[in-house]
Amino acid sequence: MSTSENSVSRKVKVWDLPTRLFHWLLVIGVFAMWLTADVLDRLGLHMAIGLALLGLIVFRLVWGFIGSDTARFAQFVRHPRHTLAYLRGVNRGVWLGHNPLGALSVLALIFSVMVQLVTGLFANDQIFNEGPLSDYVSESTQDLMSLIHGINFNVLLGLIALHLLAIAFHQFKKHEPLVQAMITGKRALQPDETVQNQNLRFAGWFAFVIAALIGVGVWYLMSYHASMVAGWLGLH
Secondary structure, three states: OOHHHHOOOEEEEOOOHHHHHHHHHHHHHHHHHHHHHHHOOOHHHHHHHHHHHHHHHHHHHHHHHHOOHHHOHHHHOOOHHHHHHHHOOOOOOEOOOOOHHHHHHHHHHHHHHHHHHHHHHHOEOOOOOEOOOHHHOOHHHHHHHHHHHHHHHHHHHHHHHHHHHHHHHHHHHOOOOHHHHHHHOEEEEOOOOOEOOOOOOOOOHHHHHHHHHHHHHHHHHHHHOHHHHHHHOOOO
16 A cells, blocks of 8 residues: 555444434433423423433343444443553554443443433322332332432433543544544544454344334333333332
């Protein structure tokens, strides 16, 4: 390859369409949940959005096992020593997907959103609004879930702030186009950049349909058959 060809950046596919859709739908959904609860006081709509996000999170969990390589938990959930090595400056080349530190951020965000959604299922403000499973647990459990629901939302806001700061650092200080990659699915690489993980495998539409059906199924059951779900969980 000639020197002129080496001086031209190349683009590689990093994120598949389902992962990108999940990311932006989650951004919209979390913002909408805050807006409907704290600004508009539309808690019925807040609950509907929460159930939709529950289906979305379930889809992501399934996609984390059967999706494309960069979406799989096995690709970015690493031993703590790898994260420590990354923090010490070892293996600081370009990671196609989440680097070890970014992986911690993603896992923390997903976990916090899951806590928010699950506690919301059992929460009860003792006035007008209650989660779809609140009638199947004791009042003390409702109060505990409501308390965790409120505290965790502040934790979630803090994690989002840290996530945005990290993105801004990589985007503007290190000139890594993370936002563009999450929009287009591709990332530009300079010829001298070292890629830590290559030859990525991308899942097909069959895997996407399976994950989507499971996510939609969870949303449907929680939206219209909560009593049946409570029975499955032994809450009756």
